[in-house]
């Protein structure tokens with residue numbers, strides 16, 4: 001009874017109370033944000049930096065920085081196709097517009113030559129620019145925040161040992177309200193886990209090293225973990241995601257959906273060369289990761305990454321057979337001799353295959369000289385062709401493949417200029433019907449036209 005009277009009468013008091021609570025809540029959140037910001041501007045303390053700064057001209061410390069920069073794959077974003085390393089300018093598309101990676105060579109005007117140690121560490125750990133402005137998480141500071149202070153300063157020591165390059169990145173093209181950097185304060189409050197990496201005492205040293213390489217430096221989750229609407233990584237760690245139209249596959253230890261069927265040696269070989277014979281080849285963004293990052297690590301570090309990847313929870317979604325389980329040799333191409341097929345039909349796909357692909361991948365699609373390293377891979381039992389997302393297959397055809405590791409070069413020509421959308425679609429449908437999941441052979445010329453808009457890779461052919 002008493003309850004009913006309190007809430008039932010008037011209705012004005014409760015509304016006012018709620019309003020006041022909301023205002024008080026808002027002020028509290030702003031207070032927290034302002035206090036955090038004030039504290040972050042003073043981070044890290046001069047004492048903490050002071051203990052390390054003396055080593056920053058030591059060649060060994062600089063060499064350590066060079067290795068960490070490779071492990072962190074900084075070059076991939078901070079270099080344009082064919083451009084000077086770390087001089088910036090590459091555009092990173094986001095759902096809200098394009099963000100350009102700046103010049104991080106030590107040029108005073110256009111690069112980071114004027115940055116203090118504190119400003120540099122603050123950027124990696126807190127996502128703040130030299131003037132205290134909020135940076136966008138297209139720069140993976142949500143991963144780099146886990147770096148140790150020492151490693152962050154080693155990275156700076158290395159970058160500052162490079163020749164300065166004068167080059168300014170083009171302005172960003174973000175839509176309102178996303179062009180308002182202070183909004184990132186709220187985003188950070190929700191999604192930035194502002195903590196350095198803590199080894200797990202119960203685990204082996206190699207596992208902890210792997211965790212550090214994957215989570216802090218390699219930022220593997222930035223591509224392989226699906227994102228939520230606000231572009232933060234979701235809880236389904238490494239379950240696979242789309243990045244610039246490429247499918248970054250599930251790399252959890254699930255048997256069919258992920259890499260549970262790969263041996264440790266196969267994972268390590270893939271990270272070293274981009275090739276896991278019989279399973280997969282890196283031809284898109286992962287080709288860059290291999291070229292600029294994982295192929296440059298030590299064997300021990302690649303083994304540590306594999307050990308850590310093995311231990312994350314397996315997420316088995318959808319797949320009831322591995323991607324490389326599909327397809328078989330083509331037998332229909334011989335029947336084509338001397339015929340003039342219609343432009344879009346199945347026979348046209350086969351004819352295009354013979355004319356453009358068979359010289360390297362074989363008349364039956366079985367490859368030539370594979371699985372040996374320099375060989376041309378089979379297109380059936382192929383992880384790229386059998387995937388659920390056909391975009392990787394289409395992008396390989398459009399872009400070709402250009403990847404190097406050590407002194408090895410891997411090359412497949414790009415067909416973007418040679419074949420039109422109708423031809424690429426017909427060819428893709430042929431390849432999918434013969435060598436992949438026939439249910440996916442529904443590619444339209446419009447799909448191809450859309451994928452032509454995909455930004456080129458730094459090492460790209462187009």
Ligand code: HEC
Pocket residue numbers: 068069072073074075076077078092099100101102103104111112120123129130134135136137138139140144155
């Ligand atoms: C996935 C792409 C990507 C990778 C990898 C990456 N960055 Fe960046 N970085 C960016 C983008 C984009 C910005 C600009 C963010 C903005 O304007 O808010 C940026 C900004 C920065 C800045 C601030 C520069 C300035 O002028 O404001 C520094 C310093 C920096 N990155 C260093 C690094 C280092 C060191 C690494 C490797 C450990 C690295 N970045 C790896 C994309 C990347």
Ligand code: HEC
Pocket residue numbers: 213214218219220221222223224243246247248249250251258259267270279280281282283284285286287289294305309383
């Ligand atoms: C820039 C985005 C990006 C980053 C960063 C990245 N990957 Fe990838 N990865 C991809 C894409 C896209 C593919 C699909 C293959 C391709 O690019 O051709 C892939 C494929 C793979 C595969 C093969 C999976 C399969 O089933 O074929 C493995 C293993 C892998 N990545 C591991 C890693 C690890 C470990 C890291 C961190 C050290 C990492 N990736 C970082 C984008 C990325």
Ligand code: HEC
Pocket residue numbers: 274275280281282283353356357358359360361375376377378379382383384385393396397401410411412413415427431
């Ligand atoms: C000049 C030789 C050459 C021609 C012509 C060629 N390819 Fe390739 N292709 C290669 C090489 C080499 C690779 C392996 C790249 C690697 O190791 O990642 C490759 C890789 C691929 C892949 C990814 C394979 C994988 O194992 O993940 C696909 C799909 C593919 N080619 C399809 C085609 C199609 C379709 C055509 C015709 C339009 C074609 N290729 C024409 C040489 C060629």
